[in-house]
Amino acid sequence: MKKTISIFLCLITVVLIVTAGYIFFPKSIPDPVEGSLTISKDITKVKYAIGKFYILLKDDQLIISHQDNPGRIIWQSVAGHSFVQAATGKAEFKQVVGRFAVEEEKECIWNDQSIEKIEMMPDESLMMQGTLSNAQGLETGYTLVFSESNENNKRLSFHLTTDYLKANRLYLTYESSQDEHFFGFGEQYSYFDLKGKRLPVLVSEQGSGRGLQPLTFLADLFSDAGGEWHTTYAGVPHYITSKMHSLFLENTEYTIFDMRPDDFIQIESYTGIMNGQILSASTPAKLIELYTDYTGRMPILPHWTQEGAIIGLKGGTEKVKEIYRKLGQYNVPIAGFWLQDWAGQRPSSNGPDLWWNWELDHDHYTDWEALKNSFEKKDIRFLGYVNPFLIDVDKKDNARRNLYAEAKEKGYLVTDDALKPYHSEVGSSSFASLIDLTNDDARQWLKDVIKTELIDKGFSGWMADFGEALPYDALLWDGTPANNFHNRYPEEWAEVNREVIKENNLEGEAVFFTRAGFTRSPGETTLMYTGDQLVSWDEHDGIKSAVTAMLSSGISGFSLNHSDIGGYTTIPHWPFDYSRNEELLMRWVELSAFTPFFRTHEGNKPEENVQVYSNKKTIAHFANFARLYASLAPYREKLMQEAANKGLPVVRHPFIHYPNDENVYSITNEQFMLGDEIMVAPVLNEADSTVNIYLPKGDWVHLWSSKDYEIKKGTRITVDAPIGKPGVFIKSGSPVLYMLQQFAE
Incomplete structure (x- = not known):
């Protein structure tokens, strides 16, 4: 017995020591690239007009302003310092359960810049050319072009390129100030103000803990799935600052925004061609409008979604009837039941999971037509679940179709370097394969599956899950490099679902909600949700992080967002006890009543969590706030109209x-x-x-x-x-x- 206790104490000691090292001695982070600026004596320093923008090379500094307020600088380089740099490097994107970690090795950096030529072009753009060099005497040329955006005269486009055979990293460095605050960057969970941070922008599984210790350390230790403060399903290369400066990249490649220095910001993009836009406006609302002119905007949600709660359930027909009776005793306004397990449940190491074979499981949801018809009479809708992965169902006794086998035979799956279906470890599955959305035939096939198996079965909406897990070493049907398509994949996944709605004349009637996203997702998805929060109170992965995610994403055009009421990730095993208690659930209910979509989730381990239907107290509380939510429908619909017209979020940071x-x-x-x-x-x-x-x-x-x-x-x-x-x-x-x-x- 003493020996067992000694071993146990030794293990605890080791964990504590390693955890402390993990926290207090983090990974080293590279410093920003800095260099000098030289301007040719042959260049005439005059003010150039690009549409309504002014560009001035004054002394050793590039300055941009707008004619609406010429005295206000909207972008400027750091005096005497290079604002364009380049590098070559190698990067390895390691994937574990949909989460990506980047290991980078720089080979050569060109940090010093010369400007040798500036001229107005026939298309009224301004072209700047010069040389990038370093202390070793190595050089490469670059071109920087400014032009007025075609869509709006308060958006200035820039195009930066260099010799791609030499450089595959580009840097843009420009002035900031110590008291400038940076907001946006898509869905950020831990911080709203990113000043002082070095922020990678990469669509990824957020991880378990995301900095909450010791959970993050142990999740990394055993499965490399802990995540970091910046890991997010929907990162976006866009920001608005407290000084009304705003910029975004059109690039889809991996990008880093370094906001650690007091006096400048540096963007590093893993590309030889950088495209972006600089916005000019005097208010955050107008800057959001200008930005969403480019990204597209989210439509008004169907009216029925605003009339009550969406009840998330797993368990089959009798479970639905039972919970409906319980909630009905307290007059809970119900808009719909979200049946995540409509395609059936399969065993897994993490408890019951879903069959990723998108067809209704009639053994699990018996008497489906009768159930659907009875709820239609009550004006209650059903919502389902789908994601872009498929698994082989040769061991599922009641499968009518094996969608994995169909897609494999037709060549519709993402492949590995051996041209075989790429088997990814995602969720609790180690053999899921992703549908290749660069293949038009695969997209049409998938749309037909959603129509036939969801819409034709009477579903009015669904969760369009995942989208963040395209492997960087995958091969795609049309030859697009995976490093260019990885961040685009969730945009394309949302577009597939949106096309299903449009092609079946269900705009304004059907809804789908996504967790992964990128720059153009607001123009494709109908609703966002904040992903898989931990059932905890913490700021990195719990209830607080859900609020931060809604506020930050709203700056970047995700105007309709919400979270799982009560959170999702449950870890009831020693040394943790992350199980949803009554107080956390009730506070999450209160919070969610003031968001665009009021939807519950039982969590990944329903039996370990308090549910809204658990007892009289939770049901009464839920009923009251469901009624409050429904009473705000006219107000929210006005806000959703603003979102559709101007991109303003419904849930807003002050x-x-x-x-x-x-x-x-x-x-x-x-x-x-x-x-x-x-x-x-x-x-x-x-x-x-x-x-x-x-x-x-x-x-x-x-x-x-x-x-x-x-x-x-x-x-x-x-x-x-x-x-x-x-x-x-x-x-x-x-x-x-x-x-x-x-x-x-």
Whole structure:
């Protein structure tokens, strides 16, 4: 017995020591590339007009402004320093369960820049050419072209290229300031303000923990699946700053934004050609509008989605009936049931998982037609689940089709270097194969599957899961390099689903929600969700991270976003106990009532989690906030119209409406706005019964007490927030106040 205890204590000691080293001695991160700038004496330093933009080479600095406000600089290089650099390098993208880690080796860096020629071109663009060199005497030429965007005269395009045979990395370096705050970059979970960070932009599985220790360390130790603070399903090379500077890349390759230096920012893209745009506007709202002119915008959700809760269930026909009866006793407004396991359940090491063979399992959902018809009479919809992977179902007794076998035979699957279907380890599956979306025939086949097996079976929506896991060493049907297509894959996956809706005349009637995304995803998907959060209170992978993800993604055009109510990832094994308790669930319910889509999830281990239907207390609480959510439908539909017209998010960071109030810059997840009339401070810490909320200048009314707050200058206040009464303030005189007064009684 003593020997066993000694071994156990030794193991614990080793884990603690290694974890401490992991935390306090992180991986080394390369410094930014810096160099000198030389300008040829033959260059005449004049102000060039590109549409309504001005470009000036003044002394040893490149400066860009706009004629609407010529005195305001919207982009400028660092005086005396190179703003274009290049390098060659090798990178290895290691994939584990859909998560990617990058190992980089630089071979040669050209850090010094000379400008030798500037001229206006016949198409009214401005071309700059010169040489990049280094201390070893190696040189390569570059070309930088500025042109006015065709779509909008407040978007300036730039095109940077060098000798691709020499350089496969490009850098763009330009001025920032110590007090400038950077927001956006798609869906970021740990931080809203990225100033001081070095941020890789790569679509990836987010990982388990993402910096929460010791969970992240142990997840990495045993499966290399812990993730880091920057791993995200939907990273985007785009930002807006507190000084109204905004830039985005059109590139799809792996890119890094280094915002660590006080006086400059550096973009590194794994490419020999960099394309992007610089935006000019005086407000965050207008900058978002200009950006979403390029990306596309998300449409208004179907009206039925706003009328009540979407109940996530697994378990079959009788389970659906049972939960419907339970919720009905409390008059829960139900818009639909989301049946994640509609295609059947299969055993796995992680508990019951799904058969990734997209057809209705009639043994699991018995009497389907009768069930569907009975719920249609109640105006309750069914939603399903699909992803772009397939697994072989030769061991599934009741399979009518083997979609994996069909796709393999037709050559519709992504292949490995032996031209065989690429078997990926994703979720609990080690043999899933991804459909090749560069193949038009494969896309059409997949669309036919979704139509036949989902739409024709009576489903009004579905989760379009995954999209982030295209391997970097895969071979694609049309020859596109996987490193160029990896970040594009979730855009194409969303486009396939959107085409299904359009081609079946279901625009405004059907909905699908995605977790992975990239730059153009807002123009393709109908709804985002924040992925697989841990059932915890933490800021890296728990309830707080879901709020941060909604706020950051809203800056980058993801205007309709939501999270699994209660979180998803459950780890009930020693040394952890990440199981959803009653308090966490109830607080997540409160938070979600103020988002565009009110959807529950049982989690990956339903039996370990408290559910909204678990007891009288949870059902009553859920019913009240489902009714609150439904009562806000007219207000949300107005906000969704703004989203469709201008790209504004429904859930908004206060920065969007109070950009000149420096106090809002530090808000990460503590509070958010629903539109411009409701300020919400959800309770995000266990056992808290108060919230401390920042109220900007204006007249506000506390929902639960009806107390008026006349704020002359932005200030923080603390209010009671017991379960059932999160911090909610509404602008005085807003019609929304009257919508919600019944819940304050």
